[in-house]
Every structure is written in structure tokens, then in C-alpha cells.
Amino acid sequence: MLDLSLLPDGGASWLDASGEHADIVISTRIRLARNLEGYAFTPRARDGERLRILTQVREAFASLRSIEDGVLVRVDELAPEDRLLLHERHLVSKELAGLNDQPVRTGAAVYLSRGVGIMVNEEDHLRLQALHSGFHIPDAFGVIERLDAELGNKVPYAFHNEFGYLTACPTNVGTGLRASVLIHLPGLVLTKEIGKVLAGLQQVGLTYRGMYGEGSEVVGNFFQISNQTTLGRSEGELLDYLVRVVRHVIEREEEARRVLLRDAGYIIEDKLWRAFGTLRYARSLSFEEAMNYLSGVRLAVGLKLISGLSVYTLNKLLIFSQLAHLGHTEGRALTESEANVARARYVRETLATESE
Amino acid sequence: MVCDLCKDGEAVIQLTEIEGSGVRQLHLCEKCAAERGVETTLTAAKPQINNFLQTIHEQMPAAKGEPAQCSFCQGTLADFRATGRLGCAHCYETFESSLRDLLRRVHGNSRHIGRRYVAPLPSELPHVSNATELRDRLKRAIESEQFELAADIRDKLRGIE
Numbered sequence: 098m099l100d101l102s103l104l105p106d107g108g109a110s111w112l113d114a115s116g117e118h119a120d121i122v123i124s125t126r127i128r129l130a131r132n133l134e135g136y137a138f139t140p141r142a143r144d145g146e147r148l149r150i151l152t153q154v155r156e157a158f159a160s161l162r163s164i165e166d167g168v169l170v171r172v173d174e175l176a177p178e179d180r181l182l183l184h185e186r187h188l189v190s191k192e193l194a195g196l197n198d199q200p201v202r203t204g205a206a207v208y209l210s211r212g213v214g215i216m217v218n219e220e221d222h223l224r225l226q227a228l229h230s231g232f233h234i235p236d237a238f239g240v241i242e243r244l245d246a247e248l249g250n251k252v253p254y255a256f257h258n259e260f261g262y263l264t265a266c267p268t269n270v271g272t273g274l275r276a277s278v279l280i281h282l283p284g285l286v287l288t289k290e291i292g293k294v295l296a297g298l299q300q301v302g303l304t305y306r307g308m309y310g311e312g313s314e315v316v317g318n319f320f321q322i323s324n325q326t327t328l329g330r331s332e333g334e335l336l337d338y339l340v341r342v343v344r345h346v347i348e349r350e351e352e353a354r355r356v357l358l359r360d361a362g363y364i365i366e367d368k369l370w371r372a373f374g375t376l377r378y379a380r381s382l383s384f385e386e387a388m389n390y391l392s393g394v395r396l397a398v399g400l401k402l403i404s405g406l407s408v409y410t411l412n413k414l415l416i417f418s419q420l421a422h423l424g425h426t427e428g429r430a431l432t433e434s435e436a437n438v439a440r441a442r443y444v445r446e447t448l449a450t451e452s453e
Numbered sequence: 454m455v456c457d458l459c460k461d462g463e464a465v466i467q468l469t470e471i472e473g474s475g476v477r478q479l480h481l482c483e484k485c486a487a488e489r490g491v492e493t494t495l496t497a498a499k500p501q502i503n504n505f506l507q508t509i510h511e512q513m514p515a516a517k518g519e520p521a522q523c524s525f526c527q528g529t530l531a532d533f534r535a536t537g538r539l540g541c542a543h544c545y546e547t548f549e550s551s552l553r554d555l556l557r558r559v560h561g562n563s564r565h566i567g568r569r570y571v572a573p574l575p576s577e578l579p580h581v582s583n584a585t586e587l588r589d590r591l592k593r594a595i596e597s598e599q600f601e602l603a604a605d606i607r608d609k610l611r612g613i614e
Contacts, residue, residue: 132542134572137526141540148612155609204612220538253572255542260556261565263542267552268505268559270545272567329562 098425099179101186105166106211108186112416114408116231120399121347123279123319123412124187127237127336128226129245130264130273134253138265139202139218147204147218154217157251158208163243167210173201178430181421183207187228193219213240215248220265221273223248230412232278232347234340238332261328271328276339279308280346283318283396284353287365294349295320302326303342317388317415322346358400369397376444381437387418387444405453418443456482506537508558523547584610 101108111124132138133153136146158167172180172193180194180201188209193216195201208215216224225244227237255263261271269275285291295305304325308316322343324335357365372393376382382390395411397403416422423439424431431439454464462482522529528540530548539545545552556563587610594603 134542137541138539140536140538141526141528145612148608150612152609152612249570250573251578253578254570256570256572257542257545257565259564260545260552261567262570263545265538266505267539267556270556271560271565274567326560326562328556328560328565331567335567 098428099170099175099182101182104168104209108188108209109413109416110212111187111228111230112409112412113230114412116229116233116236118347119231119408120395121281121350122232122343123230123281123415125229125231125233125237125276125278126187126226127234127241127274127276128224129241130221130262130269130275131223131225131245131249132255132263132265133222134255136222139220139222140265142218144203147202150222151204151206151217154208154215154223154248154252157248158215160251161244161247163240163247164208164210164213167208167213169206169208172205172207173203178421178424182425185419185421186416188214189216190219190224193224213244215244221269232343234276234278234336238276238336242332269327272330272332272335274327274332274335275323276336277321277323278339278343279319279321280343280350281317281319281392281395282346282350283392284350284357286318287357288353290349290353294346298322298342298346299325301342303339316385317392319388319392354396354400365400366397366402369393369400369402373397373403373448377448378445379441381434382418382441382444383433383437384419384440387440388415391415391418403452406448406451410447410451414444414447417447454480456480456485458482458485505559506534509534509537509555519549519551520547 114120116122116125133150136142136150139147142150155169158164158169161167170183172183172189172195175183177195180189181196183189184191184194184196189207191197192199193201193205193207195205202218204218206217208217212229213225213227216226225241225248227241227244229237257263262273264270264273282291282294285294298305302325303322306321306323308319308321322339324339327335330338372390376387376390376394391411391414394403394406395408398406398408398411417426418440420431420436423436423443426443427435427439456462456464457479458481462484464480464482519530523540523544524547525543526540528544530551533539533544533548539548553563587606591603591606591610594600594606
């Protein structure tokens with residue numbers, strides 16, 4: 098069984114609630130898509146080619162200075178539960194983990210270090226990503242920029258004078274940069290302003306998705322906001338723009354929360370304490386239920402209605418109450434009903450020990 | 454609990470309405486909630502790729518004078534239309550003018566203005582061991598019972614062969 102605690106940061110530094118606005122923005126992720134010269138792109142490459150790519154980048158990883166004591170995980174050699182575990186922890190994409198309709202590819206791997214990862218043989222040969230707690234675009238980009246510069250000196254990237262960094266899908270070409278923030282917007286959902294805000298995002302060239310990216314459903318009022326275009330603007334412009342828009346969304350969310358508290362104080366308070374009560378005492382919780390109640394408790398903490406519960410604990414509850422994580426703690430794969438019971442127990446015990 | 458509006462259906466949604474300074478709570482059945490425009494489930498935006506595939510289908514005829522097939526990966530525009538993925542970096546040159554139009558539609562621009570990149574010269578790249586060297590190292594690793602190292606070398610060898 099895969100032991101994530103052996104990773105340099107336990108694969109969990111992004112949950113530590115350290116960044117700006119950590120109660121509203123759970124995490125910031127920036128990824129760069131890169132391909133190596135001389136090979137077909139991953140979806141068209143043969144097994145042997147993908148293994149050669151892995152060999153070539155592996156030698157390069159060994160001498161990287163901007164990543165310290167990284168660990169290479171051969172995703173293609175992992176059991177399905179372990180691939181799901183990595184995905185639930187936001188360390189690999191669904192595609193790399195073989196959780197989409199396609200099975201896992203030979204040569205799929207991820208090189209992981211403190212808050213940084215490089216996926217190998219994803220849709221592009223390389224997906225460099227930095228994952229930070231809270232709203233932290235400049236730091237996340239600084240890390241990934243250094244890593245990219247260094248790696249680009251050790252392996253030849255496919256680059257076109259006019260089109261920039263070349264990618265398997267033309268929606269990523271140019272900078273290859275996708276920056277996204279995972280943001281919790283219960284205030285906007287409750288005041289029914291969310292539709293307007295989301296439509297506004299799409300008008301200004303940004304896009305939103307559920308917590309697990311493309312095609313995933315929005316649960317627990319968690320949204321991922323990211324840039325849609327990657328070509329025709331510099332990396333700095335793309336990021337500045339995202340920062341400005343996300344700041345505005347945060348202001349709208351804070352305003353919505355003030356309105357809720359002012360106009361519906363006792364109703365909201367009642368609702369949120371009930372959510373806390375359910376989490377504190379329930380004996381069985383489905384994933385969706387847990388996410389919705391956790392959303393309520395997170396809002397209550399943000400509104401200072403509930404004190405003595407840290408954002409770090411809330412982040413942990415969000416990630417560690419997922420199927421593969423629960424199975425990992427129990428030491429075996431769980432059925433759905435077993436997982437519901439294990440989830441309720443995990444949430445109950447965590448709240449009992451980590452809330453005052 | 455029955456629905457506050459039709460007094461018939463089972464209330465499944467608790468709706469908190471805020472109008473001016475007044476607040477009221479309603480318990481609604483799914484039908485009445487839908488009639489009042491309350492979304493019971495909020496799904497994420499349609500994956501961007503679907504729209505993108507549609508764009509390719511509708512607006513991407515092969516440009517005149519372009520080769521039918523990429524000489525490096527043998528990919529064709531038909532493959533691209535079916536999957537939305539290009540076969541290799543050379544496809545961008547092979548289908549350059551078709552792609553330029555598509556990129557303008559998708560990104561509003563076809564010119565990269567971000568960071569420039571120059572690939573290192575082959576002589577500057579780190580040395581990658583060849584198969585003969587690796588086979589020799591594999592043999593020695595097995596003889597000296599360093600099995601973890603041997604597995605690592607075996608992987609590299611599989612990659613080359």
C-alpha cells in the first residue's frame with residue numbers, strides 16, 4: 098500500500114491553511130504543460146516511447162536543484178486504490194491515475210516533493226505543478242518558474258516560434274499555463290448570487306469547474322476558478338488577471354456573508370450549528386452529505402459563529418474523509434456503506450479531539 | 454414534511470428567501486422548487502473540451518496546400534477532429550494554417566507572447582546511458598545482489614529497447 102507520509106511533506110503541506118484568505122480559498126495550483134522534442138505526444142506514443150520519456154526525465158529529475166529530495170512514484174504500477182488515493186490528495190490528475198474512461202498508461206509516473214509535482218506521461222509528457230495552501234499565486238508561480246527553467250535546460254522542450262510551448266491539446270498551447278484556485282462560496286450560493294458571478298467569470302475569459310476539475314460536479318459549494326486561454330498573453334498577465342478577478346469574487350463572497358448574517362442571522366446560525374451537530378454525532382455519512390455539512394461548518398468558522406476549530410482541521414476533514422483515504426486508514430478497500438460508517442467515525446473523532 | 458406551497462408533495466428543499474430586510478423560510482417539494490427557479494443541483498460548466506471539439510468539427514476544413522498527413526507521427530486532421538488531440542509537435546507545422554485559424558477562435562490570438570525558450574544543444578544535455586552500458590550494469594547489479602538498483606536499471610533498459 099502506498100504510504101503518502103513518506104513524501105517530503107507527507108503530500109499534505111497544501112492543507113496547512115497558511116496562505117492568504119485560507120478560510121475562503123482552500124488552495125492555489127499552477128501547472129505548466131510541457132512536451133519533449135523527438136517523441137509523439139503521450140496519447141499517440143507507444144508504450145516503449147513513453148518508457149523512454151520516463152527514463153529521460155528521470156535522469157534529469159535526479160539532478161534538479163529546485164526540487165529537494167523528490168520521490169518518483171510509478172503510477173502505472175500502483176493498485177487502483179492507491180491511484181485513487183493520489184488523486185483524492187490532488188497530487189495527480191484523473192487522467193494520469195487512469196480514473197477516466199481510459200486505463201492507466203504504461204509509463205505514467207509522478208515526481209513529488211514539497212508542494213511541487215511533475216506528472217509524466219499525462220496528456221502532455223510533462224505537467225509541472227505547484228500546489229499551495231490559500232490564495233498564493235506569486236509564491237506558487239515562483240516555485241514552478243524556477244523548476245521549469247531548470248528542467249528545460251536538462252531536457253529539450255517542444256517550442257514553436259509563433260505558437261509557444263506545444264501541447265497535445267491546442268487549448269493549452271502557448272504558455273501551457275493553467276492557474277486555478279479552489280474557492281468556497283457558500284455565501285454567494287445561499288444568497289443566490291452565484292449564477293451571476295459564474296456567468297460573469299465566463300464572460301471575462303475565466304472558467305469554473307467542480308473540486309476535481311473538468312467535468313466534476315460542484316459539491317459543498319467548492320468551485321475551481323481558472324484561466325481559460327493560454328495563448329496571446331504572457332504568464333504574468335494571465336496570473337495578474339486571475340488574481341484581480343478572484344479578489345473581486347472574494348469581496349463578493351464576504352459581502353454576501355455580511356448580508357446573510359445581517360438579514361437572516363438566527364436562521365443561518367441555526368442551520369450551521371445543525372450541520373456541526375450532524376457531523377459531531379452522525380453514525381453514517383455519505384460523501385456528499387459530509388461535504389455539504391463541512392461547507393456549513395466552514396462558513397460558521399468564517400463567520401466566527403463557531404470558534405475553536407482551525408481551518409487546517411476543516412481542510413483535513415475535506416480530504417481525509419474521501420473513499421480511498423478512509424480505506425487507507427482502515428487498511429483495506431471499503432464498500433460504500435462501510436465507507437459511510439468509517440467517514441462518520443473519522444469526522445466525529447476529529448471534531449471531538451480538534452475542536453474546543 | 455409537506456411542501457409549503459402545494460401542500461401535497463414531500464418537502465425536500467429548505468429555501469431561505471431574503472427580500473429587503475425580511476426573511477422567510479419555505480419547505481418545498483422538488484416540483485415547486487423547480488417552478489420557483491431554485492436549482493436543486495448545481496453542475497459544473499460543461500467541460501471546455503466539448504465546446505472545443507464542436508469548434509473543430511464545424512470550423513476546421515483542411516487549408517489548401519497542407520499535407521494530408523504528418524510525416525513524423527502519421528497523424529491526420531481527421532484524427533485530430535475525432536480526438537481533439539494532435540499527434541506530435543510536428544503536427545503544428547504540418548497543419549499550421551488550419552491550426553492558426555483554430556487558435557484564433559479558441560484563444561482570440563495565435564501568437565505566443567509569453568516566455569521564449571531555446572532548447573539546449575544535444576551536447577549540453579545530460580548523458581543518457583545506452584543499452585549496452587545498461588545491460589552491463591544490470592548484470593553487475595544482479596551479481597552483487599543489489600536488486601532495487603537492478604529493477605531501476607531494468608526499467609531504463611525497457612525504455613530504450
